[in-house]
Structure formats: structure tokens, C-alpha cells
Amino acid sequence: MKSVFTRSLILIALSAILCPVAVMTVQFYLAWVALVPLFIATLEAKPRKAFMPGMGFGLVFCAIMLYWMVGLVSDFAGSGGYGIAFYLIALILSGIYFGSLLTGISWLAANDRPAWLKGLLAASLWTVGEWIYSSLLPGMPWFGLFRVSNMVLDNLYAIQIASLSGAFIISFFIVWINYMLAAYVAKRQWKMVAVPLGALLAYMTAGFGMYEANRPSKTTQHLGVALLCDNTPPNVKWDEHSGNELVTNLLKLNNDALATNPDIVLWSEAVVPWTYRNDDDFLAEIRKMAGTAPVTHILGMTTDYSAESIYNSAYVLLPGGGITGRYDKRYPVSMAERPMAFISLPAPAR
Template sequence: MGAGVVLAASFPKIGIAGFAWIAPALILLSAIGKSPKQTFRIGYAAGFAHYLVSLYWLLLIPVTGFPILGWFALAVYLSLYPALWVWLSWRMFPARMDSSAGTSTFQAWSEQFLSVPWSRRMAWCLFSAAVWVALEMTIARLFSGFPWNLLGSSQYKITPLIQIASITGIYGVAFLAVWTSLSILCAVMVIIRKPTIRSAWIGEIILPAAVLLALYGSGYHKLVQPERQRPELKVALIQPSIPQTEIWDRQESSNRFRQLIELSGQALTNEVDLMIWPEAAVPGLIRMDDDISQPILDLARKHKVWIIIGADDFKPHPGAVKLSDSDFYNSSFLVSPEGEFVASYRKRNLVIFGEYIPLAKWLPFMKYLTIITGSFTPGDRVVPYFLTDLHTRISPLICFEDVFPDLVPEYVSEDTDFLVNLTNNGWFGEGAAQWQHAAAAVFRTVENGVPLVRACNNGLTCWIDSAGRMRQIFRDAQGSIYGPGFMLARIPLLEPGEKRIPTFYHQHGDLFGWTCVGITVIQLLRVLLQNRKVRRAGTTQPVENTVDKS
């Protein structure tokens, strides 16, 4: 379980990025020489520790009981993936690792390990890295997906290296980390087996080291290129820092809305083209309540400013006679300087148990597993926002939509100036969720070659350039990312008539990831066929590429 804690520490807030390059090896090392069932259990224990630690912020949701249940249940589910990775990685190892009595020492294990030729050890490292990626691809999609804390996101600060994501997506960074980690494991085995030969271990890491050096150098060269002078959009990002308990408290609606208007007025004393409010900033249904909509429209008219806001929306069912006979949406709205609602976007990827209850019609008891009393309806399309007089095209995302690698390319076209994410992580207090969310968002900019502006309720409000560099982060007077205030930023735009050059990832999506899935399926079928041969032969002894069941 200690290896799982090391892995968790590679992510924010602790954020020791180097731990991601050793944790996979530590997890596999803890299962060396074990039976298949034991390797699965060890991988599960490591994964369970990792997810309990890295997702601790779920416990900060300000209600009783449900956070503990959700935190525990999510860890129980997600831990299956590292368990599968450890099990399949050792099943693919091209030699038996004998754990019988008298041989269960690192010296003996290293001898068995190194009995495999270098080329096959290196292939094993590459195959295991591919399996890791394949499992992350599954996490990102199964049960509506939860691509949170994918291994690559731990490296968000190492901007030269993460430029590879413009080709492979975030999964390429994870592949490099796991490949390197297992190559280090091979080097350690060489050192244990041949301690007197100082340079023997170099051969184990020279290939991944050379690849890393080349990729880092290429990324660095890209980042140091002179930047073109571009037209800029002057943006005010409002961070109201509304406690989640107040968002749920209808009696506080008027008070928090008044404070939001006052904060916006302070921001608009500056010359601003666009003002952005976060998700859940507006209480109630904005299109139904003039007491809410009119102050916003008046603000736009008075200051001649475009406004993007996060608010709930609804669509009545045919023949509806009451409000409850409607579909409700987590939405954003674009308000023009003339004080008119000119566009709206409805969130497409909803949070399970946070914004909708799965299978509620068929499994009514599911409603008791969450604090929400109703469900949002997902939107059905991308809606770009056009600031017509400023010749600017923006694509809005809501909440954790910016953590999905396969979703965001749909929002980027050749004339998209930048993405906007409106989010509310106030559910999770002042924890690591805000940093972890922003770390994942960094990769969407590299993958698609487009800047991202993030307006958040209580952090992390920032803007990230097209190379994944956090150019500006909001901090309050005390230096905290969580407090109320506003941030002024200048966002570079495309030149009139300029078309954005698409990245390889934007054009081809998860080609690298699906390749890893294909490799994993082939290896899994190979293991299953070997097991079938063993059973048909009527022996309990494993064949080559399997592990003893002692």
C-alpha cells in the first residue's frame, strides 16, 4: 500500500512529480514472485491506498455520510485498474519468477529476472506501459468516464516534456513514465545481481533516457520560440468564492447575488471586453427571474461588455402545466453589450451522482446513494460563442468537461480563439481538487493547441496558453487561490482571417491510446489462451510467460 501512497503524492497538492516515475516500479516490485491471485490483491491494495489518499477532498463535501460512502465506493471501483495492471504485467513477463521456499530473496529474484534477454525485458517494459495506457483509456470512458488524476497530469509543470501530448494526448506522458519506471526496476535488478560492475545498469535505462532527452529537447525548442504579437482580448474573471452551503441555501440567494454584482462592478471599473462568471454563480433560473436577469443585463449595457455566466436553465415538456414538468440543464449564457441573451450552452457530460442518478427509473434505491434530489438533462451539442464586434470565437465548457481528452477536440475549430471553462469546486472546500482539476486542464491546451481560460467559484481561476503554461493564476490578498476577488487578463487572439493549425492529436484523437488498447487486448488473449492450454494439459504448472501459483 505504501507504493500507492507514493503514487498519490505525485499529484497536487503534494505534487512531487518525480514520484510518478518510480511508483509503478514500486507497485510491481511489491508483487514480484507472487501468485497471480496475490499479484491482483497487491495491485488492488496499492490502488486503494492511492485513490483514498489522492481523492481525500471528497470528504470535504459539507454533508454527513454521503461523502464517505462516495469516497470509499469510488476507490473500491477505481482500484480494479491498478490491480489488473499488476496482474497482467507479471503474467506477461517472459519467465517464471519462482517464489518457492529458499529462493524468495531479491538476489534470487534478480537472477531469475535477468535470465531473460535484454530485448525481451525491454519489450516487457513497453508492453506494461501500453497496458497502463489502455486501462486509463477505459477509466476515461466506462460508466460515463472519470479521467481524474491520469498519471500524465502529475507532470503538468514539466512543460517541455508534455508537448508530446500534442501527438499522443496525455496518455503519451503516462506511457513514458511507466516505461521509464520499469526500466529503472530492471536497472535495480542488474545492480543487485552485478554490484561490482558499475556500468552494467546503464543498458537498462539508456533507451527510455534517450527518448526522454529527445522529447524534452524538442519541447524546450518549441517553447523558446519568439511569440508573435497578436490582438488581445481584455478579460475579467470573477471568483466569488461562495461556500457550497450558501449555494444550497435559498435564503442566502439574494445576499450572495448582491455580493457577486458588487464584485463585478469593481472589476468593470477597468477597461474590459469580456467578463466571466463561474458555474453556479447565479441562484435560481435566470430566464424565469427578472430580479436576477435584469441586474446582469443592466451591467452589460452600462459597461458595454460581453458577459459569460454559469446558471441553470430549463425546457418545459410539451403540454407542461408546472415547472417540474421540464428538463433542467447546467448551462452557461452569453450576454451581449446591448444587454441581450444571445447564446446558451448546456453541459453535455454530467457528473454521476452529482448531476444525475444512473438507472433511477429501473433502480429506485439509487436515489438514496446521493444528496441530490433530481437530475440534470445533458446537452446535445457544442455551442460556440461569437463576440461579433470583437471578431472572437469562444467555446464554453462546464465543470469537469475539461478533464476529458476525447471530448474537448469537438469544441475546437480552426477559428476558435480560446476555450472557457466555468466550474464550481466549492463542493470540496479548500482541498486538492482545484489543483488536480487545473492540472488535467493543462493537457487540453497542449492536445488541441488552443488557450484555455478558467473561471472558478473558489479556484483555480487562471488562464493557460496553447503550450500548457499557466500564464496567470488568481490569488487573493492573502495569497490563497480559494478566496473571493477578480483577475484581469489579456488573452491572445487569432489574427483576422488566421486559421489555427490543428495538432496531430486534434486531427486523429486517441490513435496512440487505441493502439495501446489493441496491444493490451492481444496480450490478454495470449495469456488466456496459455491458461487454456495449461488446463487442457491437465497440469497445474504454468507455461512460459506465466507465474507460479505457489
């Protein structure tokens, strides 16, 4: 009994490590096996006993995936306590989510159904789960990192099917193939392994066909984009005494970007920490540096919307210097850019 428990623990931990590695490093080949150990460990689990393995998986997955959260939130809030609190909240939510997900999958798999059908049901529930937390928690975008579709984003053929119904359908196929593979390997039905491998081959063949059918012609005009990310520490960016240093750095980065002759210079979110004004000296210098070059700037700045509201915005600065439009962030980050359950970070995070 102890050896079975230890084996299950090792398998769950293995998946909990493989999944974040596959997501963070975008490992296409790992995507099709990363969940296999987890499913092998929970194939025979009763619904009431599947929650804890799922929670353990979610806790380890989240702990690795969101390791950066403590430092980032601490820097923005100016206190390590906020970073730890954010991290713990994410861990708890992740544990509850994956615990509930594995409970549901175990319930669907409880009947005597063929592995391919159990896999379809498991993949359907997993995909619905991804859609639910994406819809209910739009202000917590880091949970989008848990989508298994992120594992294959570097493969042109694997992502083609997303044009039909978004990234969720990619997650569906990844989970389905992982589940079937786990079921057949666990029962040592080696010949049946051909089923998930065949499904994978069909999936990739369909992606190849979709890509070739819509392959851009060699005469297609290319668009050059220069991504400008300053990576200035928050305690420097939001310090009123470091304005000159910040501006000097941003103008240098802009000059380096313009040297690549881009069509668009894309500045990162809130790269400019003060609110937009049309007569801003900084914007005037950006216009001057561009000169007559046909370059468009998409610039992250805040907007003084009202006496009580400041929006996180992006401004489009056209060739010639005119502002053609503004986009305001639709889903502010919960607890940072807007309160959640009466909890919010202190300035300068807000």
C-alpha cells in the same frame, strides 16, 4: 520471507503516496520516479498474486486523492452518510481497477523479454486502462485525477506531445520510463539506467522542438480572462432565504473582476443557482455593470428545459448584453446530476 513482504509493502505505500502528491501539486520531477517503487515491488509477482498489491496501491492512492469527497458530497446532499458512501464506492472502484491493471501488467511481463519491451507493454496497458475508464465513466470525472499525465501539466515542453494524440500519450511515456527505471534499478543494472534517462531526454527534446516550432510571436494578441469563483457553501447557495446575500456577493465579485479590465469574465459552474430567464434582474445588473466595456461573460446557470428536466448550462453574455449561445453539460455527474444503478443523491444536489 517476512522481510520481503515488508519491503514490498513499503514500496507500494511509497508509490501510493508519491503519485497523489505529484498529481495534486503538479510535480514534474516526481512524475518520472513516482511509480518506480510500485513496479519494483511487483516486477517478479505472478499474475495471480499481483491483484492485491495493485488493489492496495489503488486504495491508498484514492484515499489520499479523493479525501475532499466526503465533505463535498455531504454538503451537497445534506447528509454525511452520502459523502461516506460516495467515498467508499470510489475506493472500491479504484482498488479493483488498479488490482486488475497490475494483474495485466504482471501477465505481460511474465515472459523473458527485455525491460524496455516489458515497459512498452506495461505503458500500453496502463494507457488503454486510462482511456477505458475515461470512456466508460464520463459521469465520474474525479477518476480523471488518476491520470499520471496530470503530474507534468506545468511543464510546457512535457505537454507538447499531447497535441498529437491527447494526454494519454503523456501517460504512456511516463509509465514506460518509470517501468524501465524500476527494472534496471531492481536488478542493479546501473549502466542500463541510461536507457530510460535517454528516453526522457529524447521526449523532452521533442517537446522543446515542438514548442519552439509553434512559439507564439511577440505580436500575438493576448486575451485577458478573469475567473470568478464564489466558493459559497452549498447549504447557503441553495437556501431560498439567502438569495439577497448570495446576489450581493456575486455582484461584488463581478465588480472586482471587471476592475482587472478582462476580455472574458468566466464564472464557475452553476454559480447562479436559479434557472435562466431573459428578463432576470440579476442578468440586467450584470449588463449594467459592464456598461460599454468590451467584455464577454460566460455564466454558469441552470436551464429549465422541460417540466421534468433541468440542465446544467453555461450562457455566453456578449458585450452589449445579448445572449449568443448556451452549452449544456454533456456528462452529468453520476448519482448527483443523474441516477446511476438506481442510486442518486437527494436535493439540493440534483
